[in-house]
Amino acid sequence: MVTGGTDGMGAALARHFLNAGDRVVVIGRSRAKFEALLTTVTSDQPVGSRAEFVAADLSLVADSRRVVAHLRANHERIDALVLAASFIRQRRHLTAEGHEASWALFFLSKYLFVTGLHTLLGAVDRPVIVNTAVPGARADAITFDDLEMGKGFSFARSNAQQRRANELLGILATNHNPGLSYVTWGPARLVRSSFAGEVGKTMTIAATILGTLAGQHPDAAVRPIIDLIDTPTPGRAAYRGAKQLTLTDSDRDHEDATRLAAAVADVAAG
Template sequence: MRTIVITGGTDGMGAALARHFLSAGDRVVVIGRSRAKFDALLTTVTGDDRSAKQRAEFIAADLSSVADSRRVVEHLRAHHERIDALVLAASFIRQRRHTTAEGHEASWALFFLSKYLFVTGLAPLLRAAERPVIVNTAVPGARAGAIDFDDLEMREGFTFTRSNAQQRRANELLGLLATGENPGLAYVTWGPARLVRSSFAGDVGKGMKIAAAVLGRLLGQRPDAAVGPIIDIVGAPAPGRAAYRGAKKLTLTVGDHDDRDAARLAAAVGDE
């Protein structure tokens, strides 16, 4: 039986993946903020409902909190011998800069620091799996120079576009660190082929909310349809780094100093 860990597993694509893997007979650990949503998710699982409930675990956490991310990693290491697949899908969109109680820029904390802590902290459990895979829903393709190493938390000149590009590029470099430590690991940065209908959790302006709602209804794909390529990747992982939009494999972005940049990034956040 595989062990699948999904952050952001109570909504949208994360919930669709949790339903699929539970129905397929896997052990699934869902990390999210709402126990009520997790309980509701379990009622939609097909197959042996009693068995699914026994194979499902919920860990409540706000992954924009470094302390919460560390707590979840420690819990997983204490209660599981291996992780076959780690899906990093937690999301909360912010158009404006927001500082957490710990003093971090919230989007950077959620979309990179938490992922860094999961990938590095759970490395021993992933190494224990026969065919380990990480699927990071950081849409690939950000330019190589998107990271401002002198101001990672964008205390100056914050924009949604800059913040988004920096997080995405940092997660691509995280793949270099992860596969360097574990050559047998498959590390995939992935984004949907097109808009996905979801509850669109976030702190955004009215214009973005309306656009997301309207376009989602008109053009969006259902979460259970959108995650098909992720299910395929988890089912047949290929060691090394890769990038996908939907089922289409993309060329990885290559910079002149990727290894140096990855090491610089690790040094900058390693004490978190």
């Protein structure tokens, strides 16, 4: 299952596993992009029912809950869950539900998927979650009394908080299922993509030029992810490209993970 599976690295992963003969569920906002993705699948095996699309805007908590409920009702197992949905915002933006959009997309949706789908992941021998949250955030990156950054929002602070929160989510997930492989992963260098988001002209131009000149093709960028999915190792891990990084495992990390779960308990409970 791949969130953000109609663009960039998410689409590259969906295409790879469809070509490999697997069943793939793609979560995204555009069915047209999903249909276009299917035209790039070169497998000799008919795609047919092996490719499923679920439309959702994962910056909306209600949509994340709906997708989780759909998967639980229609699937018995999930071998690999890839959390790759992305939409970059440089400024604070509130959704129609009143949540800060980046926090909702980059953490709340992932929390709901990881916690809501644990039974389906637990139904397989070697489940794996790959969370495309670049590892290595500071331990003090989370503002627990203002998670949605109503005060002093900045793109840098928001990004660091999301990254730290997703590392802590790995502690919660593997505590619940010790056999789970939970990987926070970031590309080794810039990846060519459609760069979806609401950003300034300078960032858009820079990303377009650098991506064209020096960026990896998504198919090449996701090779390390494919290897991690094909040969999962239980426990937490972090990677930049194919290079494994050291993760901390201190008392503070575990205390912060528990504190984070308590802080978003109301959202998870609905």
